Amino acid sequence: MNRFWCLFFVASAVLAVVFFYIGPACGWWFPGVAASPLGQQIDDLFYLILAITGVTFIGVHAVLGYILWKFSGKEGKRSDFQHGSHTLEVVWSIVPAGVLLFIALYQMDVWAAFRMKSRFDQEALANPIAEVTARQFEWRIRYPAPGKVLQDTPQPDDLYTVNDLHAPAGKPVVIKLRSEDVLHSFFLPHLRVKQDAVPGLVIPVWFEANEPKAYDLVCAELCGWGHYKMRGQLTAQPQADFDAYMKKLKETQFDDGFKEAADE
Amino acid sequence: MSTLNPTAGTLAGHGHGDGHSHGAHHNPGFISKYIFSTDHKVIGIQFLITTLLMLFVGGGLALGVRWQLAFPWRELPIFGRLIFGSQGAGISPEFYTMMFTMHATVMIFLVIIPILAGAFGNFLIPLQIGADDMAFPVLNMLSYWFMWPAIFLFGASFFVEGGAAAGGWTSYPPLSDIQQAAPASGMGQTLWLLAVTFVGVSSMMGSVNYMTTIINMRAPGLTLFRLPMTIWGMFITAILQAFALPVLTAAGFMLVFDRLLGTTFFVPGGLVVNNAAPTVGGGQALLWQHLFWFYSHPAVYIMLLPAMGMVSDILACFSRKPLFGYRPMVYSMAAIAGLGFIVWGHHMFTSGMNPALGMTFMVSTMMIALPSAVKTFNWLGTMWGGNIQFTVPMINAIAFVSMFVVGGLSGIWMASVPTDIYFHDTYYIVAHFHYVLFGATLFGVFGSIQFWFPKMFGRMMSERLGKLHFILTFIGFNGTFFPMHLLGIAGFPRRLADPYQYPVFEHLRPLNQGMTYFAILMGFAQFILLFNFFYSMFKGKKAGRNPWNANGLEWTAPSPPGHGNFESVPVVYRGPYEYASPLVEADYLMQTTFVAHEDRHIDPDQIAHHA
Known part of the structure; x- marks a missing residue:
């Protein structure tokens, strides 16, 4: 039964990825290639974020699947007495912060091109x-x-x-x-x-x-x-x-x- | 005085073995015990049962919406002839707009907010901090009863001329402002605004009470950094409500003044809508959006943080392992709440506000993803190296983490303005917030119901039924909401009674039909929860004080606790997450257990280094 729950959650994550993968082939995707230069830039940003979030999604669920497989179903086993790790907290604060800040700053130009009057033709x-x-x-x-x-x-x-x-x-x-x-x-x-x-x-x-x-x-x-x-x-x-x-x-x-x- | 300082006054004189009744509290009669009760546990359970019933109302409305999206204008099964018999038994576009408006209204104001703060906040705060009740029990009772006028007003609004409010739960003016703008912008909208004011007052009474209780009534030894995450979630939520709600209430009154007294806060002068008299004066429609989201974005966290707290408790308990990074968890929760006040503009990127604001709101919104990520990593860290037990609360909590990751990641597209230009007002948004509010919060709530049920009623809920309910709900949920991401990418707009009018969306009809079948499955699965809840209340297996071998103070009280909760004042020696402590033989160590050789001056983080 323990293995069942691991497979259950992993399968749902795999299905999510498969769904995104087959989406374009089934027509469940953008209504065609962007029909404007700005639209193409927006699509590029979409795919950039899709790559970043896709890697994160798969990574987190791979770890989750590993945890559910490895750390369950052992009767009488005692858990690690572990309250946290300063190093890990620092790492997983700084890395996402960098990525998020990059996404935010990288997008500004397209937004300015779309809405700032000084950038209009x-x-x-x-x-x-x-x-x-x-x-x-x-x-x-x-x-x-x-x-x-x-x-x-x-x-x-x-x-x-x-x-x-x-x-x-x-x-x-x-x-x-x-x-x-x-x-x-x-x-x-x-x-x-x-x-x-x-x-x-x-x-x-x-x-x-x-x-x-x-x-x-x-x-x-x-x-x-x-x-x-x-x-x-x-x-x-x-x-x-x-x-x-x-x-x-x-x-x-x-x-x-x-x-x-x-x-x- | 005695209620403000229970440990010194009311509780001190009572020894062990006092059983259910508590000397300081007289035994109340039926009405004051079960109906107009001032006991926080009864009020919590009243909130829980009320909100669970409202969940079915909101869910029914959602199924109506789903039906229309799958089979527009086709006869609505069962209810169609009853409601629309005179017009071919299909849903009218007017009624469609009412359905999604009232679905969101019911789910947000009558389910999610009150089930977290009202039901679990009420039940758990005094029990987890070792108090005999809330600081202001009468105010607490009133906070429950102030929900009922709201429920009646929302309900009655369906029967007034023009029907219930239909301007979306966001009620953007001028649609919600000018009575002639839509059939439902008349009486229905006024009743809606009044009802929201009532829920606001109810929430505010809870909020003041929770803050006071948590600050003043903690058991001896229970320092702030020994509080369970649930209490941190409730505490931070109470602060959020106290600061955000007045803005919504004020904005609501301004809108009522516009509608009834002829002011024009939210409409420009000279506006003629549907041949109504031109407006005089001159206001700004965007002002409402600013004020509304200044409340409603923090409200998103009001609908999430308590669930995050409860899930943290559940994950630690069933990993049999201390919570990973307790302080980072607290700080990140506080950071989410703080940043939550400066991100509201991300709902307005396409609204026409100054485009320079879009940039600042994008950066602050991106930054709020950071504490959410930190929390997720810490939940994984909690399970890592644990001894995971797949109980019903635990699988729901794991689903919370998994679904929260989906909802969090899809939010990044909305935070970045250029992609939001495209995704705003499409089903991508609908997918995103359902993953957060249902996928995360409601699964957290389902887990919490099963987890604290034995404390509420002294009996266990059925694990077998709980697992069945979970599996069906999880499949139904993902089948309904995951495809919405793809609909959103296809540009499918929200709130259209018949999206297939547009040739560009015609091919999405079969996908929508499939989603509707999953939604029906999910809806029916909730009857299992309802059955499990009420059946177990009377026939469930009897539970002892601490059926899960958990550490929190609530598990030292009898199940269910009597009026006054604890037989003696609990004295707290440590935080609530000391599972697998080397100090004791058992794999849990309650907050109240005295260990002779424990060096309590050592920071728990340092113990980890020694071990």
Whole structure:
């Protein structure tokens, strides 16, 4: 029975490792390779931490398994009369402290690149492609008229869509994120971008889609009963296609139904 | 005076063999003995039974959530027709948001916090420090009875217009602030805030009482560094509650004022939600998050430290070996508590707060992993070289260590801001905190119930049933929660009534269905615990004073101890972990046993060097 408990705990740890190992093959993993340069950096950090925590997890459970195997099931055996070890305490304080501090400091740069305005692409920051306003339960998108710069207040020639965000691919773009009512969160899983929308704040968010493709836009902050259906889409397209889309959007939006008669 | 200084006053006159009744305490009638009792043991058991029943309420809500995630909009078995008969017997999205909100609320405020501090804190503190009762017995009784208004308010909120609170247990404004923001943001949310205030008052009464008792009423010879880790856990938790709770209570009142009196602490001016009148004034939604997490992050440790303490006691006892690194254990627990106050911002990395704060909170959060690691290594050190006995308390304690490692390691991804950008509000977070709060704390609690049950009722719980319960719960738990890590890596968001709306999550449905089956298994396994608990209370094998051959003061009292606990004042000669001491023949040496040739001026650490 003693051996049983050792095997029980070791087996559960082995299963955990196996599960992580087969996860990607079963599709229980990231939704594809990160579709943005920043996303790739985040994934790299994920795998770095996975390596560190994986080694720790396996190490601790190997020791646990050894202990449960070796130090059990001996009737009448007397335990070591041992109260601790100063050396060991020092070692296992300093080593994890070093590793943890390394992880913390190593990450700072990616965080700064994601959120510090001074690190944004300055041209993209000066020319946000759109203002995205979250509301129960949709994303309202306001683009400046082609050739104009997005203003803080709505302009008569602004262009609007709902749940359908278009952006040029292959270069960093900035959106201004707002909320009209409660909290929401602008989440692009493929691009590894997430930012809450807070009423009263205007938050610039930048992202860069590598491929011209459609990506899911998910609301990731509970915003009420309809939270689950607040689904949007980001369409990344080559710059030329994006310009064409904007032009067409303008035409559709300002179409007053009046067609000029053909010349002469 | 007599209660503050029991060893000199109330207890001194009583000799051995006094049996159950205690001269200083009159024999109370049924109502004052079992219902409005001021005896810490009865109050502890009242807390224990109440919280165990609440565990089933919270678990039922969780199964509802699991059902919806596996089979969205399909008829809910058994309860569906009863609750949603008029709408096709499936769970509505409104009710789904209520379920996960109330699941967390019940589990946190009515199960985990009161089962640790209320049940075990009450039962164990006086017994383990050699006192006859708490410092303030009436306050103690009130702390139990203040839970009931909360239970009624939470329960009643399901039946008011709009239903129970549905803004998540975090209740972020403006959703929880503006009554029109959601059907359940009306009366249900107000009742929720009132109920949380009641549990807060209950916790606070316990907290003051525990601090006073532990500081003032320790038996002669019981210095601070001879206290069992359980008491250190309870003591540090009480301090945490005393400093953190007022912030939540104040924030709760501010939110109530916003909702009922027209203040705008947490909403900006001019906000129009669902055609409600625009808000006037101007506050900041993020303020609530700061205040809430200033309480709720320390609260995470309130939900963990006492279990860490109890598990330390159990591990030492069934390794038949002194606790490894007693002082580092105490210091690391204190470090966790201290650092716990400066890490709250890690819940807010994507919230829109100043990004520079993200960096400081990342460093402090990483540092809090350090004392947790030190504790884990010391638990392994305790078992190393021991003579491990796989009793039910012990296997639960080992599970605690194993699961705590998983929960601790997954936390590192959340502590580091860049990866948290992706993982925030996904199932990775759900996996992480369930590994800490269920995997660690609840397994610790299951072990502790079995360990101290003989002291509570004078009878042993069934080992056979205990092992069956453990195996099924452990399998069900890991089957339910381990895959959540993978869901999180896939970006699967929390709190969605139908995540499969998004094509990117569609393929995760079969995995979710499998997890739900494991959750059902885990849920049903708890009936074994319930049966074992109540069956053993009446039919269990009789237990002597010290069925586990443990060292603590509680094991010198009769099982169950009478009103007043000890027949004579216990005098303490050493710490509680002197297992396998060379001073005596037996492999345990109780704190009260006098050994003639013991050089008690030698530090235990030095004995180890001599040996």
